[in-house]
Amino acid sequence: MSTETTLHVGGASPYDVVIGRGLADRLPALLGEGVQRVAFLYAAELEQLAEPVLEVLRPLYDVLALGLPSGEQTKDADVIFQCWEALGEAGFTRSDAVVTFGGGATTDAGGFVAASWLRGVKVVHVPTTLLAMVDAAVGGKTGINTAAGKNLVGAFHEPSGVLVDLDTLLTLPRAELVAGFGEVIKCGFIADPEILALVEADPAAATDPAGNVLPELVQRAIQVKIDVVVDDLKETGGRDGHPGREALNYGHTMAHAIERAEGYTMRHGEAVAIGCVYIAELARLTGHISDELAARHAATFGAVGLPTAYDRASFDDLLAAMRVDKKSRGNTLRFVVLDDIGKPVVLSGPSEEHLRAAYDVMAGVAGQDG
Ligand SMILES: NC(=O)c1ccc[n+]([C@@H]2O[C@H](COP(=O)([O-])OP(=O)(O)OC[C@H]3O[C@@H](n4cnc5c(N)ncnc54)[C@H](O)[C@@H]3O)[C@@H](O)[C@H]2O)c1
Ligand SMILES: O=C(O)C(=O)C[C@@H](O)[C@H](O)[C@H](O)COP(=O)(O)O
Ligand SMILES: [Zn+2]
Numbered sequence: 001m002s003t004e005t006t007l008h009v010g011g012a013s014p015y016d017v018v019i020g021r022g023l024a025d026r027l028p029a030l031l032g033e034g035v036q037r038v039a040f041l042y043a044a045e046l047e048q049l050a051e052p053v054l055e056v057l058r059p060l061y062d063v064l065a066l067g068l069p070s071g072e073q074t075k076d077a078d079v080i081f082q083c084w085e086a087l088g089e090a091g092f093t094r095s096d097a098v099v100t101f102g103g104g105a106t107t108d109a110g111g112f113v114a115a116s117w118l119r120g121v122k123v124v125h126v127p128t129t130l131l132a133m134v135d136a137a138v139g140g141k142t143g144i145n146t147a148a149g150k151n152l153v154g155a156f157h158e159p160s161g162v163l164v165d166l167d168t169l170l171t172l173p174r175a176e177l178v179a180g181f182g183e184v185i186k187c188g189f190i191a192d193p194e195i196l197a198l199v200e201a202d203p204a205a206a207t208d209p210a211g212n213v214l215p216e217l218v219q220r221a222i223q224v225k226i227d228v229v230v231d232d233l234k235e236t237g238g239r240d241g242h243p244g245r246e247a248l249n250y251g252h253t254m255a256h257a258i259e260r261a262e263g264y265t266m267r268h269g270e271a272v273a274i275g276c277v278y279i280a281e282l283a284r285l286t287g288h289i290s291d292e293l294a295a296r297h298a299a300t301f302g303a304v305g306l307p308t309a310y311d312r313a314s315f316d317d318l319l320a321a322m323r324v325d326k327k328s329r330g331n332t333l334r335f336v337v338l339d340d341i342g343k344p345v346v347l348s349g350p351s352e353e354h355l356r357a358a359y360d361v362m363a364g365v366a367g368q369d370g
Contacts, residue, residue: 007222009138009158010230017138017222019164019215024052027099028060030124030161035097039087040065041110043074043102046128049171050101053126057099064090068102072264074109075144077153083113097122097160103129103176104136104268108154111142115157124161128168130180130214131269134187134221137162139229139248145264149324150256156234164218169209175267177209181304182251182269184217186276187224189297190250190336190344195220196300203303235326243336246327247344250336251276254362257321261313273306274362282358283337284368286350291368293341311363315356 004020018026031038038057042050044067057063066086068074098121100110107125114123125137143154169177181199188195198213198220199206205213228248231238238244255275259266277297284294298308327334327346333355337347360366 037096104132115155179267179269182272187221273301
């Protein structure tokens with residue numbers, strides 16, 4: 001993809017996702033008419049990277065720039081409270097807007113500030129990690145963590161636009177870029193086999209931030225997300241056996257449990273890769289998918305350098321954490337599994353024996369037949 005591409009997100013509050021390189025000057029158009037003040041909520045460590053965006057914003061708006069803590073530390077009630085206080089002091093009104101700039105933790109937290117201030121003000125996301133580009137910035141899920149678990153407080157609040165500037169990936173540490181592939185490959189398994197083919201054909205080319213495979217993968221993964229959220233924005237359910245938005249949660253029940261067990265020090269995309277390997281094994285054990293498709297999960301995530309095994313927390317601890325997953329209903333755990341590539345379905349209330357056997361494979365204490 002050498003030129004700019006715009007993907008449109010339909011629904012009740014439609015918006016555009018603009019993908020290209022060096023796009024800062026496109027921001028005012030995404031903010032639209034009538035905005036006077038902009039709260040620029042950015043990952044403080046990215047001050048230099050944010051400068052071209054601030055240069056576009058400052059002559060046009062009264063800019064309140066708030067540097068937030070990096071990574072998962074920003075998805076914290078205290079940080080949100082400090083943002084509310086700053087917006088209050090600045091007299092921020094409903095005709096003003098939030099711009100977020102950073103990875104998924106920043107778009108989640110900044111998006112939640114926008115969702116909650118005055119019960120909702122305009123927000124445009126400028127994601128700067130692969131993971132935030134293909135997933136967190138699109139679709140309107142915002143949120144923070146609590147002691148009980150990941151993303152337990154939040155709101156659905158759709159952005160007015162998303163600016164995906166692929167040039168920002170050039171400064172992204174390799175491990176963060178690879179983590180983004182947790183969500184990209186997830187999209188391949190749940191909806192778009194061409195993503196899997198592109199990654200498997202040449203993992204080095206796929207993960208080159210200056211190459212021409214990654215832009216296609218970004219576009220394809222965003223399209224998977226758009227197709228799902230336009231049909232089921234608030235995760236109330238899909239049609240014809242499709243789980244709806246819950247499909248995007250593939251691998252996440254275990255992933256969030258692992259992140260919590262690790263004190264949120266493991267990258268989300270890495271946990272998603274392990275979580276997808278876990279759920280593929282559970283799907284194999286419950287007769288949903290073949291041995292080959294289960295093995296393909298570990299092979300494809302592993303091919304880009306993502307982890308595919310985890311044994312640092314016990315099965316009992318992870319099971320307890322999985323119970324607070326938003327897909328749970330009462331005491332019944334619900335998972336998204338595949339019947340095949342592109343055919344996600346809900347698996348409700350699997351036996352503890354199967355849950356434990358899949359854990360044993362993930363932890364490396366049993367082989368695939370164990
Ligand atoms: N709302 C959603 O739909 C959704 C979807 C997927 C993930 N998420 C959330 O996203 C979060 C993970 O996001 P992430 O993987 O982007 O991690 P992150 O936001 O924690 O960013 C990772 C690190 O990279 C740094 N960074 C960001 N952009 C950079 C750049 N261009 N150059 C150099 N450094 C840069 C960040 O400051 C941070 O230190 C998790 O909290 C996850 O729950 C939300
Ligand atoms: O957008 C969605 O819906 C997703 O589930 C995408 C996930 O990749 C993302 O990590 C999301 O934040 C998880 O949502 P949660 O509802 O399980 O907190
Ligand atoms: Zn995710």
